[in-house]
Amino acid sequence: MTATRDDVLAALSRLTLPGGENLVSKDMIRALSVENGAIRFVIEAETPEAASRMDAVRRAAEDIVRRLPGVETASVVLTAHGAPAKPKDPPALKVGRHPTPQSGPAKVSGVDRILAIGSGKGGVGKSTVSSNLAVALAKAGRKVGLLDADIYGPSQPRMMGVNKRPGSPDGKTIIPLHAHGVTMMSLGLMMEEGKAVVWRGPMLMGALQQMLGQVQWGKLDVLIVDLPPGTGDVQLTLCQKAEVTGAIVVSTPQDVALLDARKAIDMFNSVRTPILGMIENMSSFQCPTCGSEHHIFGHGGVATEAERLGVPLLGALPIDLETRLAGDAGTPIAAGDGPMARAYGQLAQRLIDGGMA
Numbered sequence: 001m002t003a004t005r006d007d008v009l010a011a012l013s014r015l016t017l018p019g020g021e022n023l024v025s026k027d028m029i030r031a032l033s034v035e036n037g038a039i040r041f042v043i044e045a046e047t048p049e050a051a052s053r054m055d056a057v058r059r060a061a062e063d064i065v066r067r068l069p070g071v072e073t074a075s076v077v078l079t080a081h082g083a084p085a086k087p088k089d090p091p092a093l094k095v096g097r098h099p100t101p102q103s104g105p106a107k108v109s110g111v112d113r114i115l116a117i118g119s120g121k122g123g124v125g126k127s128t129v130s131s132n133l134a135v136a137l138a139k140a141g142r143k144v145g146l147l148d149a150d151i152y153g154p155s156q157p158r159m160m161g162v163n164k165r166p167g168s169p170d171g172k173t174i175i176p177l178h179a180h181g182v183t184m185m186s187l188g189l190m191m192e193e194g195k196a197v198v199w200r201g202p203m204l205m206g207a208l209q210q211m212l213g214q215v216q217w218g219k220l221d222v223l224i225v226d227l228p229p230g231t232g233d234v235q236l237t238l239c240q241k242a243e244v245t246g247a248i249v250v251s252t253p254q255d256v257a258l259l260d261a262r263k264a265i266d267m268f269n270s271v272r273t274p275i276l277g278m279i280e281n282m283s284s285f286q287c288p289t290c291g292s293e294h295h296i297f298g299h300g301g302v303a304t305e306a307e308r309l310g311v312p313l314l315g316a317l318p319i320d321l322e323t324r325l326a327g328d329a330g331t332p333i334a335a336g337d338g339p340m341a342r343a344y345g346q347l348a349q350r351l352i353d354g355g356m357a
Contacts, residue, residue, distance in 0.1 A: 003065070008041070008068065011064045013025065014064070028045065029042070029043065031321055033288050039074045040338060042076070042078075043058055043061065043078050059076075075338035105244075106241065107243045110219045114243065116239070117130045118235065118250070119260070120259070120264035121251070121256070125250060130146065137221075137222060137348045140352060142221040146226065147186070147225045148226050149208055149234050150234075151228065156184060160330060161329070166215075174210070176216065185215050205237040208241075222245075230264075235268075236271065240271060247264075252297045252298075253299055253301035255301065275311050283319075312354075315347040320333070322340060
């Protein structure tokens, strides 16, 4: 006997919330999927603050459905309406300045390796890959940092579930934040939410120098740098001012995305930053109703490009609703134990085994 959708909802209705109602009566269940012994769904709270207090409910819901007949795995993600509360007290630190002179690439104090995650084109899921890869590496026992260098469009604070402003005890050093086992920093944490960064190139370069040199990263095995799309000032500053171990290029299989990915690869080659491999994101889509696989953005383009360049294809990641919901909720999918968490775990292990992380 295998559990059905109705069985899952009936089980969840027995989980009483404060006030006497339950997850089903309050219409908090989203994206429920029951397939081949695997149950996945999202609990949507009314506010981010309410979601932050519901982890025990999430665990209880996961435990209830896991005990149903025929269930092998259960994965539950918390999300919420609206945006996180705005941080209040700004740090006593000015970010964004003209770059300071350097004779050449410098080592970031305490950091063994720096991995630049780049793409030529926006919208290919580079930031999602960066946050989940960081969390997967941390789960594998590595000491990991995550620097959101996408200065015009920082998304890591939301994806990592962090909305506090970093502290600065002396107006010079920056105390990074921690989430899901990862030490992280983003310019988005230093700016008012929704406020545009209107800076010219020198200001961007100076801000990145500050993020690399003034943040107290501590002892890290690897620092993952989530770069903005393109081949501009931020990419050049990172590769010319820091000792970067290598770059990983993320692309979809789509020809248009690959055109821009080749430009990113050429930029890294121009500044003598090794290409460690490529990741094909949005590789396929599995229909939750019929189980058939569809290649919405084409198939095999990134693998072919990696072979042409003589670099490894590090992984092929599908389009996945849970991954998107988890990122919006501030808990990367890699923090859980579902199929996508295992996929990122395998990707992280490949980097570790190859001496890249």
